[in-house]
Amino acid sequence: MSAEQGHDSQVVLAEPIPDPGIEPHELRITDIDPQAADRVERQVSTMFGLAGLLALGSCVAYFAIPRDATVVIGPLSGNANNLTLGVTLGLALFLIGAGAIQWAKKLMVDNEIAEDRHDAHSTPQQKTEIIDAFSEGVAESGFTRRKMIRRSLIAAMGLLGLPAIVLLRDLGPLPGRVLYNTIWAKGIRVVNDVTLRPIKPSDLVVGQLVNAAPANLEPMLQESHTEYQNAKAKAAVIVVRIEPDKIRTPAGRENWGIDGILCYSKICTHVGCPISLYEQTTHHVLCPCHQSTFDLADGAKVIFGPAARPLPQLPLAVDSEGYLVAQSGFTEPVGASFWERG
Structure with missing residues (x-):
């Protein structure tokens, strides 16, 4: 056996260091x-x-x-x-x-105290001892x-x-009832939120989703940038076209769509994130923040996630020039479901 091997053997066979215990x-x-x-x-x-x-x-x-x-x-x-x-x-x-x-x-x-390591599972006696130790x-x-x-x-x-x-x-101030009202009103045209061009039913094909805004939003930018941003945040919508026979229309909304074209608020009813991740086959739209999922073919009701209510729907009509317009404003508050709404 070499000297190096002998040295290694001595290291392996050495006695462990004795427990010094707790100092006085x-x-x-x-x-x-x-x-x-x-x-x-x-x-x-x-x-x-x-x-x-x-x-x-x-x-x-x-x-x-x-x-x-x-x-x-x-x-x-x-x-x-x-x-x-x-x-x-x-x-x-x-x-x-x-x-x-x-x-x-x-x-x-x-x-100072010392305690031997024990299994993670505690017996009834150990639980009693823990409670006693806590009280002590x-x-x-x-x-x-x-x-x-x-x-x-x-x-x-x-x-x-x-x-x-x-x-x-x-x-900032409490939201109060500010989310009950948007700048949508009867006769306001629906425009593409990028090009600001009014939208006709013929512009949309089945399966398409368009991010849109009210036509009266652009003039506000000339008056106040803050008011413009506040109004845009509440009035943003998505317009989607679905095959009419695939739509399950909620009671009272029979005339809110135009040939399968429906319009909903773009603001998630969970915490207010903007949504537009659309799946054409299932007609589901997904919120990217917390995965709330809404069925646009069934009144935008919630089918998954933490959102507590469907997306508010904007009733649509067609004006004399053939452009999509709102029949009225939203009939319910948009945005997150704050407690102030009761």
């Missing part, structure tokens, strides 16, 4: 001196209390500081409202974290015994939720 536990000053423990408790409670005050301060600053106010620090400048919110909320979170660390390091029981941990943390810390932490965490509620205001 050293008492902290807060374990020995009750006054030191009380001082730490006051420190932690003070941190939690300041965090709560900072959270309240952020709410006050949100309303008190003008939105266009600026602050200049040397060569740097920024929005005073945003800066104040960032500083107050950042310090509040820091103090809660620092207080939790101080509490854990100085007051909670810090005895709660007791050892001092959460129930140290009322000052418990109350200040609960108050700080509760107050920290207030800025989140206040900041919801920046998401």
